[in-house]
Amino acid sequence: MSAERVTTRGQTVVGAGVSALDTLGYRLQRLPLHLVIAIFIAIWIIPTVGMIINSFRGVADMGNSGWWTTLFPPHGFTLASYQQVLNVEGVAPSILYSVLITIPATVIQLTIATMGAYAFAWMKFPGRNIFFIVIVGLMVVPIQMTLIPVLQIFKAIGLNGTIYAVWLAHSGYGLPFEVFLLRNYLGGLPREIFESAEVDGAGHSVRFLRIAVPMTLPAIASLTIFVFLGIWNDLLVALTFLGVSVYRPFTVVIAQLTTSLGGGWQFLTAAAVLQMLLPLAVFIALQRYFVRGVTAGSVKG
């Protein structure tokens, strides 16, 4: 923000030596900032770029030379890995099925978690801290430990092997973390806003839907990404609760790419790139909630 302002000022009074020097000085001063950011970005992006480039190379090339050699001629790009992934039997319906699993499961658990976090943050009731400790403590319980008892429950209510079981299981497993995170944000909202809304006669549903949720939108938006991702990349829950169902999400289907001896691993680069696309799109789409001013400065901060 301030950088913009300073720059424009510098340009409008071009010729005035002092201002030009100021601008230069300001820019020099900010050079380390850009440098540090550039280093972080480079470290974080290079491994992924390496994989993306390798996904366009043949397996022999990958074994004989580093990915960066492809940047120079002869490039040797090939779409073979992508063709292999797209030729896997049932890959197209599996992507649709992954979407069908991910979106409802994300919606269910975020709604329930936001409601729960609202109760924990703004209502006093007996056993509140105990309930909270237990729910959050559950974050440490590995999912693998819960599979058998949850399978038994699904069997008892006849849901095992259906997509509904997968929705519910994901919602259950994701909740502890979401309640924990959202309670922090909801609990940080200023008391006065809720009190004045109460005076105006707004009930809890109005306070929740019209005040609490809009004001925590950046937090909910960022959480949405991670919830979405967790479900989108999941293999274990889908394999376990879909059981012998003939419907399979993308993560299950791409296991067909590699042999039981690990051959064909090179195709997984292309699969990983394809698998990243939707979560990345969600992240980019939600970025508009990550700017200052979404909550109109109303959060006491």
Add this chain to the structure above:
Amino acid sequence: MVFAKLNPRAIALGLGSIFLLAACSLGGSSGGNTQSASDVTVWTAWGGNELKAFQDIVKPFEASTGIKVHITTNRDSTTGIANGIAAGTDLPDIAPATTDPIQLKDWISKGAIKPVETALGDQMSAYVANTYPGLVNPPAGTTGDDPYIGIIGGKHYYLMIKFQVKGLLWYNKHLYTGQAPKTFSDLLAIDPTQYGAQKLFCAAFSSGAASGWPASDQLDNIIMRQSGPKVYTDWIEGKQKWTSPEIKQGYQALLQEVSAAHVYGGTNYVLATDFQKAGEGLFKASGSYKAGCLFLIQATFQPGLTSFANLTAGVDFDFFPHPSMGNSQFDGNYNGFYDNYAMYNNTPAARQLMQWMVTKDSQQIWASSGVGMSSNKSTTYTDPVFKAAAQIVTTGTNMLVTAGDYMPTDMRNAYWQSLLNVTSNPGSLDSELSHLDQVQAAAYKSS
């Protein structure tokens, strides 16, 4: 008064959602599963060309019977089935069985897994007669049970589909022109530079979470030929100490194979490189040498790995059987590695598929696919490698399984890791072995 405060929109929303909830639960009863009773669900660990070959086997079956076969690649099917058995949920009709003898007995006692006898009915005796004896009969001279090939309580539980032979000595035919080394000392006496290779052996032990198994294959093949089936089986079952002379001399022989003097690329290369790339050294020039190494010890699946891509069996490469370890009475022992299927739901369609999978016609599809050997003795191979491997099996006296695969998980993991550690630091052999004894003492306790 009271009703005036109720928001009509809230009521509409509430009722609407209850309606939808009902609709959704109705959908739920039929939602997940559209397979009919005559379908068969199969879980498999196969992918890539193995899966392709299996699909080629299933296709004519579907065409002739009208049964639809749903194949899912599930690399963790043992855990999935164990969970299903514990929770009482539906199991796939056909899937690989566990290789853990204790777990297998547990599944049998719960009635979860059905004997092959049930699946094949009157074709059982034909199946046993047509299959390589090592896969369906207890070792020569013994009778009764053999959990390593799925025989418990006199019944078979593994349907043997295909198999591989391990511990073969692969070489570059353009390079090595000498005789097959008869004994281990003959092998070590070969001077690789005479044939233009830098070192005697290539090796690569990395394999992600299973790193170390390629080394364990080499060691298994040494021990079974040095000390025989009794020691070998006792060792799997935790009755043979790791510090015992038999096991220690096995490790020492392995350490000769991967010593700096004999192995291409140095130990860090051996440990850091994926086993699929191990064969590269046979064909890739190294400095002034025509190749990095002369021999690679690996199973019949070697030609399918990336490092042998675009090479022709019998022209560019070939193999020798594993040399004798100097104890001729055990020369007939060989290391087999099979893929099994078991039946979990006794349905007519599942039985039909099980019966189809062991017919000669379907087994011939395996034999011709080049991804492994058929378990059926009478199939024919066009590939000279498989033809020669079948010869080993026919003349061999004793099929022994891969030791680590049948040890408790803790033990197996420690076993594989010990091989990596001693390769990296041969001086640590004694401390590694006594560590393995400690693990053994804990891992076999059945608490």
Add this chain to the structure above:
Amino acid sequence: MEQIITAVVAVVAVPLILLGYIRLGEAIIERLPDTLQAWIRPYFWALPAIGFATVFMVYPLIRTVFISFYNSAGDKFVGWDNYVYFFTFPDTLTSLRNSLLWLVFFTFFSVLFGLIIAILLDRVRYESLAKIAIFLPVPISAVAASIIWKFMFDYQPPGTTQTGTLNAILGAFGRDPIAWLINLSTNNAALIFVGIWSATGFCMVIISASLKGISTEVLEAARMDGANEFQIVRLIVTPLLWPTITVVVTTELINALKTFDIVYVMTNGAYNTDVIATQMFRQLASAHYGRAAAVGVVLFIAIVPLLIVNIRRFQQQEEQR
């Protein structure tokens, strides 16, 4: 057809049901006498969360505690045997040490980098774009990450062409290649770095969301008073971010304790890189439920102090607001 019905049910009905639950529930509760309202309402709001947690986690957890005292088959009470097994298993000491390394270094650096990046990016105009770069590793599964890092850590014999990025860089400086995942002095650091690499994006996004809630007026006022940027970060921004940092640290500590997939796919604990979670997974994979359960219980007990710290902090938050 059936899939389309499922899709419609999923996308339309699910939000409607949940909205309906809130609206209808509140409409009914508001009819009730005040004292009853105050008593029922919190449970109405928290019930779905508590219910889900009970079914999916609490009940399994209680069951876990029970089976940790039973044998593998679950038919014989064995007392503390499974716990004794864990604490006397020869490799447990190494796992505990490595899990401790993960707890300290993974948590510290992923949160620190996330915080630094969030604060720095708040000051530049290309923030959105730069965030995508840092976020990029987050959607990558552990299996794919292991392939990515295989390209980074790859090792070829000294003197030959290096195909791994890191060793190629070393080679450019005339140094010998390093077998990153095998060398005992680099392998744990290498694995933890992969963890940090994939977790920093999370820390950045969460901390950044909180950073955007700090009002511009507060910062402008500080600048007017002549504070430089370092003072603003140290004296104003960081204290305001503390609650969020605590939450992120707690989350990452728990993730460090649960670290499983990166270690599993890359080394499975070889060369002294084993952690507690991989040990537990091994027991589960061989159906030793009792032993696996004992490890799970130990993990749960280990985080109780962490939870108490968090509860204290939430109580403070409530007193202050």
